[in-house]
Structure formats: C-alpha cells, structure tokens
Amino acid sequence: MGRKLLWASLVLSPVTILLRYAVHAGDVTLFAVAAAGLVPLAWLIGEATEHAGEHTGPGIGGFLNASFGNAPELIIALFAVAQGLPNVVRASLVGSVVSNLLLVLGIALYLGARETRRLDRASLLGQLGLVGAATLLFLVTAVPGWSGNPERHSLAVVTAPVAAVLLLLYLGVTARGLRRHKRLHAESGAVPGSGWTLPAALGVLAAATAVTAFVSEILVHSLDAFANAVGLSEFFTAAVIVAIVGNAAEHGGAAVIAHRGNLRLATEIAVSSSAQVALLVTGAVALLSWLVKPALPLTFRPVELAAMGGSALAVAFVLWDARTRRWEGALLIGLYAVAAIGFGFAGDR
DSSP states (O other): OHHHHHHHGGGHHHHHHHIIIIIOOOHHHHHHHHHHHHHHHHHHHHHHHHHHHHHHOHHHHHHHHHHHHHHHHHHHHHHHHHTTOHHHHHHHHHHHHHIIIIIIHHHHHHHHOSSOOBOOHHHHHHHHHHHHHHHHHHHHHHHHHTSSOTTOHHHHHHHHHHHHHHHHHHHHHHHHHHHHHHHHHHHHTOOOOSSOOHHHHHHHHHHHHHHHHHHHHHHHHHHHHHHHHHTOOHHHIIIIIIHHHHTHHHHHHHHHHHHTTOHHHHHHHHHHHHHIIIIIIHHHHHHHHHHHSSOOOOOOOHHHHHHHHHHHHHHHHHHTTOBOOHHHHHHHHHHHHHHHHHHHHHOOO
C-alpha cells in the first residue's frame, strides 16, 4: 500500500510545475506542494540507487546517489548567485554538509542499526577527512572576510585557486576510492538480484534528478515569502530549510535504504554526499559563479566553519570503531537539532 501511494504521489511533481508556470499560484501554496512533491522523488532516487548498488556495490552506489542527489543543490546555488544572494548560497552549502553528516546519517543509523553491523571504516573516515580538509582550506578566504566587506572582489579572486584545489583534491581522492570499491565488490563475488538492470536504474536516477531540480527551484523561489510569513532569518532559512530541501534525495534515499537493512549503502550516501558538497559542489559553484556573476567569495563565518568541522569530528567519533548502534543515530540527530537552533540564534550577517 505504501509503495503504491508513493508511486501515485509522483504526480505532485508535474502538478507543482503547472501551478508555478500555468496557474501562477501563490508562494505559500507552491511551497507546500513542492515540499510534498519532493518526498516521492526522494524515495524514487533511493529506490534506483539501491538497484544500482546491487550491480556496483555500496561504495559506488553511495557515490552515485550523492552525485545525482547533489545536482539540485548545485543548480539551486547557481540560481541564488545569479540573484545576488551570496549569504544564502554559503549558508545552504554549510547546512547541506551539516545535515548530511548529522541528520541523514543519524536517521540511517537509528533506522538501520536494529542489530550491530560492520561498516566500511576506511571509506567513511576518508570522506570525513575530506570534509575536515575543506574546512581548513576555507580559512584562507574566510579569515580575511571577518573584517571589512566579505563580498569584496579581492576575496573572490583569492577564492578561485582555493576552489580549484578543492576540486582537484576531491577528484583525486574519489577516483582512488572508486577503484578500491570496484575491486572490493569484484572480490566479494556478490551477484545482482532480480531487480532493475544497471542502465534502467541509472536512467531512473537521471530522470528523477532532473525533475527534482525543477521542483527544488520552485520551492526555493517560494521560500522567501514562506520565511517572511513565519518570521525566520535568511541564514536559518538557507542553512536548514533550503539545505534539507536541496538534499531531499539523500535524506529520503538513505532513510529508505537503511530501513531495508542495507546500512553500508545508507552510510556511504550520507557521508559521501557531505564530502561532495564540501569540495565538489562548493568548488564548482565558486568557479561557475564567474560566469553567472557576481563571483562568489567563500567567506564563511566562524559559526559556519565550526558547524562543518564539529560535525565531521562528531561523526568520526561515532564511526571510529565501524560498528553501528541505534543510540549513536539518536545522538547525531540530537546534535543536528542543537546545530539548527544555533543557526537560528546566529542571525544574518
């Protein structure tokens, strides 16, 4: 019954697009319908990822989910850059890293760790190391931005080489990790089940991601009116609401996959997605912003850097022994609640 309801609710996506471009519905209505429409899309991406993971193994499956799931995040960020909203972009990137590490991973551990399971310690800690390295690199552009105008052009110029280093570091480490995952999957002798073929799973992933990008853009377009209606700050709206919406695929996909018992794939999705946002998406947005203008300086505030670095350390502590426990998932969810409250008190720049 649940699966039939999810398949049927996919109709909310075209309904959202029609309401936006044909009916010109109000922003509050658009926000509600778009948010509801992202739920079945996230389930579908998770479904397709799990089928793809049967052919590729959990490591590569997690990378595929992160890549397809973070496409809307990149698109949303570029839209915000073009609209002259640099603080929204930076806050949404920080919120995405923190929500994937604490909220998504916490939910996955809580739902999937009904019994103790072994995880891929090397892969997960390697991805967390990337988040830590990115946080340190951000200091190069962030510290000068703590005084004077954080949007000044000179900081955007300094950001360009930092963004290039982020991209090269991510691509180098990820290429090595994917080769390792491919070898381990081949050595495991795992045989794909009777589910979807790999081309079918990838095709569904691509289609669902494209629709997710449209729906996410509509929801972000209506967020300002929603935030004003409930009295939220721009920073909190971007760091919590936009981040969760932009990563609906990872949130829903990891939860569904963990609930089915495939915790290794679910944890790979959460942690690899955070690393991909911190390095690949952030670096790409910073460089591509030179094309859409104005160029985006990566001038994160201390509270934003502390949230990213602290989240990576907390997750490293939880995953250090590569064993899963439900209370650890609850702990991470609680830490995310604390971070979200902190974002609320931080206010706008």
